[in-house]
Amino acid sequence: MFNYKLLKEEKDTGARLGKLYTEHGVFETPIFMPVGTKATVKTLENNEIKEVSDGLILGNTYHLWLQPGDDIVKEQGGIRGFMKWDQALLTDSGGYQVFSLSDNRTITEEGVEFRHHKSGERLFMRPEDSIHIQNNLGADIIMSFDECPPFDADYNYMKQSVERTTRWAKRGKKAHQKPDKQALFGIVQGGPFKELRHLSAQSLIDMDFDGYSIGGLSVGETKTEMYNVLDDLKDVLPKQKPRYLMGVGTPDDIIEGVIRGIDMFDCVNPTRLARHGSAMTSRGRVRIKNKVFENDHSVLDDNCDCKVCQTYTKSYLRHLFKANEHLGPRLISYHNLYFLKTLTQNIRQAIKTDTLLKFKEEFFNKYYNTAK
Amino acid sequence: MFNYKLLKEEKDTGARLGKLYTEHGVFETPIFMPVGTKATVKTLENNEIKEVSDGLILGNTYHLWLQPGDDIVKEQGGIRGFMKWDQALLTDSGGYQVFSLSDNRTITEEGVEFRHHKSGERLFMRPEDSIHIQNNLGADIIMSFDECPPFDADYNYMKQSVERTTRWAKRGKKAHQKPDKQALFGIVQGGPFKELRHLSAQSLIDMDFDGYSIGGLSVGETKTEMYNVLDDLKDVLPKQKPRYLMGVGTPDDIIEGVIRGIDMFDCVNPTRLARHGSAMTSRGRVRIKNKVFENDHSVLDDNCDCKVCQTYTKSYLRHLFKANEHLGPRLISYHNLYFLKTLTQNIRQAIKTDTLLKFKEEFFNKYYNTAK
Numbered sequence: 055m056f057n058y059k060l061l062k063e064e065k066d067t068g069a070r071l072g073k074l075y076t077e078h079g080v081f082e083t084p085i086f087m088p089v090g091t092k093a094t095v096k097t098l099e100n101n102e103i104k105e106v107s108d109g110l111i112l113g114n115t116y117h118l119w120l121q122p123g124d125d126i127v128k129e130q131g132g133i134r135g136f137m138k139w140d141q142a143l144l145t146d147s148g149g150y151q152v153f154s155l156s157d158n159r160t161i162t163e164e165g166v167e168f169r170h171h172k173s174g175e176r177l178f179m180r181p182e183d184s185i186h187i188q189n190n191l192g193a194d195i196i197m198s199f200d201e202c203p204p205f206d207a208d209y210n211y212m213k214q215s216v217e218r219t220t221r222w223a224k225r226g227k228k229a230h231q232k233p234d235k236q237a238l239f240g241i242v243q244g245g246p247f248k249e250l251r252h253l254s255a256q257s258l259i260d261m262d263f264d265g266y267s268i269g270g271l272s273v274g275e276t277k278t279e280m281y282n283v284l285d286d287l288k289d290v291l292p293k294q295k296p297r298y299l300m301g302v303g304t305p306d307d308i309i310e311g312v313i314r315g316i317d318m319f320d321c322v323n324p325t326r327l328a329r330h331g332s333a334m335t336s337r338g339r340v341r342i343k344n345k346v347f348e349n350d351h352s353v354l355d356d357n358c359d360c361k362v363c364q365t366y367t368k369s370y371l372r373h374l375f376k377a378n379e380h381l382g383p384r385l386i387s388y389h390n391l392y393f394l395k396t397l398t399q400n401i402r403q404a405i406k407t408d409t410l411l412k413f414k415e416e417f418f419n420k421y422y423n424t425a426k
Numbered sequence: 427m428f429n430y431k432l433l434k435e436e437k438d439t440g441a442r443l444g445k446l447y448t449e450h451g452v453f454e455t456p457i458f459m460p461v462g463t464k465a466t467v468k469t470l471e472n473n474e475i476k477e478v479s480d481g482l483i484l485g486n487t488y489h490l491w492l493q494p495g496d497d498i499v500k501e502q503g504g505i506r507g508f509m510k511w512d513q514a515l516l517t518d519s520g521g522y523q524v525f526s527l528s529d530n531r532t533i534t535e536e537g538v539e540f541r542h543h544k545s546g547e548r549l550f551m552r553p554e555d556s557i558h559i560q561n562n563l564g565a566d567i568i569m570s571f572d573e574c575p576p577f578d579a580d581y582n583y584m585k586q587s588v589e590r591t592t593r594w595a596k597r598g599k600k601a602h603q604k605p606d607k608q609a610l611f612g613i614v615q616g617g618p619f620k621e622l623r624h625l626s627a628q629s630l631i632d633m634d635f636d637g638y639s640i641g642g643l644s645v646g647e648t649k650t651e652m653y654n655v656l657d658d659l660k661d662v663l664p665k666q667k668p669r670y671l672m673g674v675g676t677p678d679d680i681i682e683g684v685i686r687g688i689d690m691f692d693c694v695n696p697t698r699l700a701r702h703g704s705a706m707t708s709r710g711r712v713r714i715k716n717k718v719f720e721n722d723h724s725v726l727d728d729n730c731d732c733k734v735c736q737t738y739t740k741s742y743l744r745h746l747f748k749a750n751e752h753l754g755p756r757l758i759s760y761h762n763l764y765f766l767k768t769l770t771q772n773i774r775q776a777i778k779t780d781t782l783l784k785f786k787e788e789f790f791n792k793y794y795n796t797a798k
Contacts, residue, residue: 092746092749094751094753097752099757122745138738348498349494367502380752
């Protein structure tokens with residue numbers, strides 16, 4: 055069922071225009087996928103998620119495994135049935151959360167033992183467990199279980215880790231019960247080390263995954279460090295498979311990622327920023343709680359045609375935040391996701407017309423020079 | 427502009443079917459009005475508020491006066507322009523909040539001096555201030571500024587208070603700048619004392635208000651005490667004016683209120699309960715966080731045709747609450763308001779067909795005997 059077609063490479067940058075075929079939708083790439091960690095894109099309902107996405111969203115394996123449990127989700131038809139989402143879905147492997155959220159973790163060849171980040175309960179996750187849970191969650195695209203070491207881990211540790219992640223990927227691929235229904239991606243690790251990134255990528259390519267994710271980024275490294283890793287991998291990953299840069303989703307990183315060959319992005323940023331009253335706009339970040347907006351009758355972004363920017367004043371949005379009203383985060387979440395949907399639409403258009411560098415320059419000029 | 431027509435009195439109970447005419451909509455009564463305290467019905471957007479109401483909602487003068495300020499709201503066209511609500515609106519006088527939320531209040535003939543419930547700032551509200559703020563907020567229906575004494579205040583205090591509230595009502599009526607645009611209701615006080623309720627009502631009737639509110643109830647008294655007050659007032663209030671029971675909105679109180687001649691209700695209950703995971707259903711209260719719903723694939727209320735009951739399982743709704751997701755309170759707020767909208771629709775139908783007592787019996791049988 056799953057397929058990817060490379061339609062075009064942009065003239066100046068080689069940025070890729072493609073199509074992802076899944077059982078629950080066909081999607082043009084580059085694409086941004088809103089994050090629905092716990093089977094809900096925070097604050098939004100499905101009709102709104104459709105309006106602010108291209109129809110492909112992400113769920114988090116770790117969270118849904120622990121609450122309500124993947125067995126309960128499976129009984130209701132997987133995440134899609136559980137949350138009544140009738141379009142496409144991707145799940146991560148839980149690897150990132152095991153390493154970022156849990157306490158007292160012990161990594162062995164077998165898997166990872168760790169404590170629940172809230173209850174303290176002792177838990178164990180092996181690559182086979184991650185795939186089994188993801189089979190239950192039933193997404194269209196699932197991920198190999200990987201170790202996500204700190205970006206500044208030393209070379210020797212990183213090498214051992216990459217080799218183990220490769221062995222885990224092999225075990226996970228073998229454990230996958232629904233290869234016809236669920237595409238499985240391998241995750242390239244290796245920190246800042248070009249040689250290890252190549253080693254990781256090549257080992258995964260040898261196993262022939264449906265797509266390749268780039269992990270271990272957006273974990274505190276500089277943007278230059280991240281872009282270097284993408285540059286290192288650009289010509290290594292196979293052209294006829296999709297490339298997914300995990301956890302990355304600021305406007306500048308999306309543009310720079312696309313220029314470096316990335317097809318898929320996800321990030322909690324748009325909804326997390328929204329909860330703190332920060333809006334992404336064509337003129338940069340707007341921090342809506344700022345006193346200057348108290349009586350500002352203009353909309354968040356007059357270049358945006360989302361329902362929030364067609365309706366509400368900054369003054370009203372600020373009021374909702376000052377009054378601690380749920381509607382505030384909800385409206386800005388909607389806008390921020392719509393903003394990234396529009397951005398990736400514009401990027402695809404710029405690839406089609408071979409004008410991506412011009413688009414980038416114009417976007418950045420506005421984005422960085424006029425922010426309040 | 428404002429008008430009320432009594433269309434019918436139900437055969438057995440005298441319950442009133444009527445029509446409220448406002449500049450922004452015509453409404454059949456009895457009606458339930460969702461509360462949008464701070465220019466937002468908590469968690470919901472305007473398109474949803476339309477679906478779960480008859481188009482008449484309430485805003486709170488006290489809260490909007492303090493945040494963002496009635497001058498800011500006025501500049502954007504009043505509450506309706508501020509929150510982009512294109513239907514009808516009612517504001518309270520702020521009296522109830524001055525007495526229930528503020529500290530260190532001092533009541534004089536002039537008005538009430540008190541401290542802001544959060545900042546501690548010293549504030550003063552006179553009847554003229556309340557009306558002036560409400561003129562700025564621009565609702566279709568506004569309220570006189572009243573003192574809302576505890577239900578168990580002694581007779582002498584209550585008598586003084588009622589007489590002062592009457593004098594305040596007179597001052598407020600005089601101060602009202604937009605009598606053609608905004609209907610002004612008087613508020614009947616008097617606690618449990620029939621003589622004082624009659625005194626209060628008669629004094630207000632003599633001033634000829636556009637409608638009459640019954641205040642000082644739902645403040646901790648028993649249901650019997652509340653119903654007694656309504657019985658005492660039933661034949662005193664003029665038939666050709668609407669009667670509004672302030673702050674009351676449980677299903678049983680709405681039914682009992684209608685039977686005692688009430689036309690209008692409002693209450694924070696449906697949205698407040700929702701935030702705590704409590705759903706109003708035809709079979710009574712459902713506490714969705716309960717463990718029994720963990721894997722329950724049924725909907726909240728199979729007699730309800732709201733979008734929540736057409737879509738989501740109890741299991742999913744419970745998960746949203748266990749996972750602290752905003753969507754949980756949002757979906758149950760939607761359902762609870764829809765439930766009260768449907769209830770009042772059914773009540774109006776029962777008045778039309780002279781079957782209100784039968785409706786009441788059937789409703790209560792189900793509501794009280796089958797709750798989980």
